[in-house]
Each structure stands twice: as structure tokens, then as C-alpha cells.
Amino acid sequence: MSDETQSSSNSPKPARTAAVIPAAGRGVRLGPGAPKALRTLGGTPMLIHAVRAMAASRAVSLVVVVAPADGAAEVKSLLADHSLPDRTDFLVVPGGETRQESVRAGIDALPPDITTVLVHDAARPLVPVDTVDTVVETVTAGAPAVVPALPLADTVKEVEPAAERGAPEPVVATPVRARLRAVQTPQGFDRDVLVRAHDSVELNGEGATDDAGMVEQLGLPVVVVPGHEEAFKVTRPLDLVLAEAVLARRRANDGF
Ligand SMILES: Nc1ccn([C@@H]2O[C@H](COP(=O)(O)OP(=O)(O)OP(=O)(O)O)[C@@H](O)[C@H]2O)c(=O)n1
Numbered sequence: 001m002s003d004e005t006q007s008s009s010n011s012p013k014p015a016r017t018a019a020v021i022p023a024a025g026r027g028v029r030l031g032p033g034a035p036k037a038l039r040t041l042g043g044t045p046m047l048i049h050a051v052r053a054m055a056a057s058r059a060v061s062l063v064v065v066v067a068p069a070d071g072a073a074e075v076k077s078l079l080a081d082h083s084l085p086d087r088t089d090f091l092v093v094p095g096g097e098t099r100q101e102s103v104r105a106g107i108d109a110l111p112p113d114i115t116t117v118l119v120h121d122a123a124r125p126l127v128p129v130d131t132v133d134t135v136v137e138t139v140t141a142g143a144p145a146v147v148p149a150l151p152l153a154d155t156v157k158e159v160e161p162a163a164e165r166g167a168p169e170p171v172v173a174t175p176v177r178a179r180l181r182a183v184q185t186p187q188g189f190d191r192d193v194l195v196r197a198h199d200s201v202e203l204n205g206e207g208a209t210d211d212a213g214m215v216e217q218l219g220l221p222v223v224v225v226p227g228h229e230e231a232f233k234v235t236r237p238l239d240l241v242l243a244e245a246v247l248a249r250r251r252a253n254d255g256f
């Protein structure tokens with residue numbers, strides 16, 4: 001895979017893929033405790049699951065972990081203490097106040113020969129390798145930005161947000177559900193496109209909630225590929241229960 005060339009370029013350059021893992025969030029919605037990425041699933045830190053998920057792809061030759069600002073040393077020793085593939089290189093950099101700042105710190109640490117970049121939430125520890133490979137293959141085939149996503153099970157309403165929490169919110173619209181997708185990670189990018197997006201897109205209000213949204217703001221195409229149910233984001237306490245159950249099922253299937 002690392003010998004492949006990019007079909008989008010006039011003069012093909014060797015394609016080398018890195019994964020940036022933003023892991024610097026506090027995990028406020030998960031409740032009190034250690035930073036979310038350092039909490040354990042099946043006895044192993046969530047971040048290690050996410051790192052292994054990226055390194056499981058033979059296309060990924062470098063994983064950049066964006067650690068909590070004061071936690072880079074702890075993350076480095078976690079990586080040293082857990083078994084990880086020898087073929088993959090690892091870097092750890094400190095993160096920022098927002099997800100975008102953390103992703104930016106990861107991008108800034110990439111060596112010059114990286115041509116394809118995956119951005120993957122540490123909070124999605126159980127993404128299967130097939131999903132990772134599909135995203136990489138779609139970028140290396142020439143798509144500037146690729147997101148894995150799933151159709152929605154719920155109907156979605158657009159509302160006028162209430163000023164007070166819990167107050168009734170007027171419905172503004174009901175988007176056609178068949179056209180909606182719930183977006184996951186890893187999101188994959190041509191490196192130059194991702195850098196341009198982070199360099200030039202101005203973030204107002206809530207900012208961009210994902211990196212592909214910033215590429216859309218450049219007016220460049222973003223495509224969706226099939227996501228996976230097990231690539232869900234651990235956000236609230238119930239997600240931890242689900243993640244433990246998925247892990248237990250995998251271990252049972254693997255004959256542990
Ligand atoms: N300043 C930040 C904020 C978030 N993230 C990362 O971005 C991913 C997605 O963010 P989210 O799930 O919202 O994590 P948290 O910000 O930790 O969650 P919360 O909003 O509940 O605090 C996570 O892997 C998180 O560690 C980050 O690297 N730096």
C-alpha cells in the first residue's frame with residue numbers, strides 16, 4: 001500500500017499515510033474522572049485501542065497522538081508499555097483547547113513525505129480496520145476528502161435552540177432523513193487539502209465540528225463511504241457500557 005502512487009497528481013509521488021489521533025479532550029460528557037482517552041476499556045486505555053485500530057491498517061506507517069496538554073509524558077509511557085506493531089512509527093505532541101487546535105498540532109508534526117492524512121478521534125476506539133482501509137483507498141484513488149458515515153435511525157428536527165436548558169424549542173424544519181448521514185472517523189484527506197483547510201477556514205461560533213466540514217468550506221468535494229456501527233464515539237456513560245460489550249463479544253469470538 002505504501003508503494004502506491006496518487007492518481008490525482010500530475011507527477012505521481014509515493015503515497016505515505018499517517019493517522020493523527022486527537023486525544024486531548026477532557027471528556028466532560030462522560031462525567032468526572034481521568035481525561036477520556038486515558039480511561040480504560042477492557043482494562044486497556046481507550047487511546048491504545050484507537051492507536052491499535054489505526055496501526056492495524058498496513059497503509060498507516062505513522063501514528064501521531066495528540067495528548068492532553070499536560071499529559072504527553074504519560075501518553076509516551078503508555079505507548080511504550082503496550083504492544084504495538086513494529087512497522088508503525090509513533091509520535092506524541094501536546095494538544096490544544098479545542099479539537100481543531102489539537103488536530104492542527106498533529107498536522108504540524110507530520111514529516112514532509114506524508115501525502116495522506118487520517119484524522120481519527122481517540123473517542124472512537126473500536127473502528128474496524130476495513131473501515132480505515134476503505135477511507136485510505138478512497139483518498140489514494142484521488143478523492144481530496146473522505147468521511148465514513150452511516151444512515152440515521154432517528155428522524156432529525158432542526159430547532160430554534162432555547163436560551164434555557166430544558167425549555168421547549170420550536171421546530172424549524174424536518175430534513176429528509178434518507179439524505180442524512182451520521183459522520184464518523186477516521187476522516188481521510190490529501191495532506192495539502194487538509195493543511196489548506198486548517199490554514200484558511202475561519203471558524204465562528206461553535207466552529208467546525210469535523211475536519212471534512214472545513215474542506216467543504218473551501219468548496220472542495222467531500223465524499224462519504226460506508227461507516228461501521230462499531231466506530232461509534234464514546235461520549236456519554238452509556239457508550240462505555242456498549243463499548244465494553246462490543247469488546248467482550250470480540251474477545252469471545254477471538255477465543256480469548
Ligand atoms: N481540546 C480537545 C478536545 C477534543 N479532542 C479530541 O477530539 C475527539 C472528539 O472529541 P470529544 O468526543 O468531544 O471529546 P471530548 O472533548 O473529550 O468530550 P467532551 O466534549 O465531552 O469534553 C476526542 O478524541 C478528544 O480527545 C482533542 O484532542 N482536543
Ligand SMILES: C[C@](O)(CO)[C@H](O)COP(=O)(O)O
Nearest residue numbers: 099121183184185209210233
Ligand atoms: C469528528 C466527529 O467525530 C464526527 O462525528 C464529531 O463531530 C466530533 O464531535 P465532538 O463533539 O468533538 O465529539
